[in-house]
Amino acid sequence: MSYERICGQDRAKSLIAAWLRRGRGPHAVLVSGPPGVGKRWLAFELAKALNCRAGGEEACGYCAPCRRTETWSHPDLCALVPLSKREKEDREPPLWREVWTEVRPEVMDYLSQEGSFFRGRANIPKNYFLSLRQEMGYAPVEGRWKVALIFEAECMYPAGANALLKILEEPPPHACFILVSSAPQRLLSTVVSRCQRLPLRRLSWEQLAGQLAGEGVEAQRAEVAARLAEGSLQRARQVAAGELDELSRQVERFLQAGFENQDGVYWELVEELAGDRLRLEQFLSLSSHYLRDVFLLSWQRFGEVARADRLEFLQQLQERLSAAGVEELAVELDRGFGCLGRNVHAPLVLAELWRQLRQGAKG
Numbered sequence: 001m002s003y004e005r006i007c008g009q010d011r012a013k014s015l016i017a018a019w020l021r022r023g024r025g026p027h028a029v030l031v032s033g034p035p036g037v038g039k040r041w042l043a044f045e046l047a048k049a050l051n052c053r054a055g056g057e058e059a060c061g062y063c064a065p066c067r068r069t070e071t072w073s074h075p076d077l078c079a080l081v082p083l084s085k086r087e088k089e090d091r092e093p094p095l096w097r098e099v100w101t102e103v104r105p106e107v108m109d110y111l112s113q114e115g116s117f118f119r120g121r122a123n124i125p126k127n128y129f130l131s132l133r134q135e136m137g138y139a140p141v142e143g144r145w146k147v148a149l150i151f152e153a154e155c156m157y158p159a160g161a162n163a164l165l166k167i168l169e170e171p172p173p174h175a176c177f178i179l180v181s182s183a184p185q186r187l188l189s190t191v192v193s194r195c196q197r198l199p200l201r202r203l204s205w206e207q208l209a210g211q212l213a214g215e216g217v218e219a220q221r222a223e224v225a226a227r228l229a230e231g232s233l234q235r236a237r238q239v240a241a242g243e244l245d246e247l248s249r250q251v252e253r254f255l256q257a258g259f260e261n262q263d264g265v266y267w268e269l270v271e272e273l274a275g276d277r278l279r280l281e282q283f284l285s286l287s288s289h290y291l292r293d294v295f296l297l298s299w300q301r302f303g304e305v306a307r308a309d310r311l312e313f314l315q316q317l318q319e320r321l322s323a324a325g326v327e328e329l330a331v332e333l334d335r336g337f338g339c340l341g342r343n344v345h346a347p348l349v350l351a352e353l354w355r356q357l358r359q360g361a362k363g
C-alpha cells in the first residue's frame with residue numbers, strides 16, 4: 001500500500017492500476033486538477049510504481065527501487081521544478097548530472113511543503129529540458145522505465161515548452177514523462193494533446209472531514225474546515241490549523257458593522273485588506289460562506305451550514321437581514337469574484353459589497 005498520502009481520487013488510481021496491469025503505460029501523462037487535491041503525490045506514486053519490483057497495481061513501497069525513489073536516489077528518476085533564478089540561455093546545456101545536483105534539493109523541498117511556493121518569475125529553464133532530453137534518451141540503469149516528473153509544468157517559458165514538445169513528439173521507448181499542473185490551460189495545446197490526462201477532482205467535504213479526523217483534528221473543527229476548504233485537502237488542513245481565524249473575526253466585524261452603519265469599521269477594514277489581493281479574495285470567499293449560511297438558516301437547513309461553530313452569530317445576522325437582502329448580497333459576492341478575476345480595482349468590490357450590506361439590513 002502506498003497511497004496513504006493521497007485522499008480519495010479513486011478514478012485516477014484505478015486508471016494507473018490499469019496501466020500497470022497491462023505493463024504499458026503512456027509515454028506522457030498530465031496530472032491536472034485544482035490546488036490541494038494531491039497532484040504532486042499522485043504523480044510521485046506513479047513514478048514509483050513504474051519501477052516497483054513487485055509489479056502490482058500500485059507501488060509496494062518496500063522494494064529497493066521504491067525505497068530509492070522515496071529518497072530521490074533512483075538512477076532512472078528525473079524531476080524538474082521551477083527555479084526562481086534566471087538561467088543564461090547562451091551557454092550549452094549542462095549534463096543532467098549537474099542539473100540534478102542543483103534541482104534535487106529543490107524538488108525534495110517542494111514535496112515536503114504544501115501549496116505553491118513559486119512566487120514571482122519562477123521558470124523551468126529551456127537548457128534543463130535539453131539536458132533532460134539527453135538523459136531520457138539513455139536506456140534505464142536498473143528500472144523498466146526512465147521517469148521524468150515535471151512539477152508546476154505551466155511555469156515554462158515558450159522556449160522551454162518547445163524543447164519539451166520536441167521530446168514528446170518522439171519519446172524514447174522506455175521514457176515516461178509525468179507533467180503536473182493546476183493550470184493546464186497555460187500549457188501549449190500541442191504538449192497537452194500528447195499527454196494522457198489524469199485529472200484529479202475536488203474532494204467532497206465528507207472525504208476531507210474524514211481525513212482531518214484521521215489526522216487527529218477535533219470533530220467539529222474538522223467538519224467546519226472541510227466545508228470551508230472548497231475541495232482542497234491542503235486548504236482544509238490550513239483552515240483546521242487556524243489560518244482563517246483572524247480573517248473570520250474580520251468578516252464578522254465587517255458584516256455586523258454593515259448592519260449597524262458603522263462606516264469607521266469599514267474604513268479600518270479597507271486599510272487592513274486593500275493592499276493584499278489574495279487576502280481580499282479570501283475575505284470575500286469567507287463572507288460568501290457566512291451569507292450562504294444565513295440563507296441556509298432561514299430555510300432551516302441546519303445540516304448544511306458551514307460555520308456550525310458560529311451558529312449564534314449567524315442567527316443574529318439572520319434576524320437582522322431581510323430574505324431579499326441575503327439573496328442580493330449573494331449575487332453581489334458572485335459578481336465581486338468575477339470582477340477580481342477581471343482585474344477590477346479590488347477596493348471597489350469591497351465598497352459595493354458594503355453598500356449592499358447596508359441596504360440588506362431590515363428596517
Ligand SMILES: [Zn+2]
Pocket residue numbers: 051052053054059060061062063064065066
Ligand atoms: Zn516496490
